[in-house]
Amino acid sequence: MTDIEQRRVAYKAYNAQRHNAKRRGIGWEFSFESWIEWWGDDLALRGKGKNQLQMQRPHDQGPYSPSNARKGHPVQNSRTAGACRRRDNAEARKDALNRHLDAISAFDQTEPVDEDELELNRMFRCRTVRVETAPR
DSSP: OOHHHHHHHHHHHHHHHHHHHHHTTOOBOOOHHHHHHHHGGGGGGBSSSTTSBEEEOGGGOSOBOTTSOEEEOHHHHHHHHHHHHHHHHHHHHHHHHHHHHHHHHHHHTOOOBOHHHHHHHHHHSOTTOOOOBOOO
16 A cells, blocks of 8 residues: 555544544544554554554543644553443432432421411322411
8 A cells, every 4th residue: 555545544534533533522633644643553453453553542532632632552442431421320319319308308497378278288198298387
């Protein structure tokens, strides 16, 4: 393969990676020349296979850039992705619990009710809800 053909193949790979990052909403700060320089002699090892190399971002955060990317094998990237998914799921569960607790807190701070409202609450609301009566 001539140098021109190799460069053409590399440019297609660069464009594919750049467009994939854009599609996923990830910033891209490599020019073609900086991408070639970053890969260096490892460009031929780039790919998805077990012994091939991928461009990886630490903790899957930040843009693809020369200062925020490393070369690694797919198994390393899978571990990072799994850890990030677990972190994101835990944060989502925590947020949902906090929203639920906020809703309960807002309900607990209701205005005192008169005797008729108290009777309706006893009949139709969940037994775990506390209802305060108005001071007499």
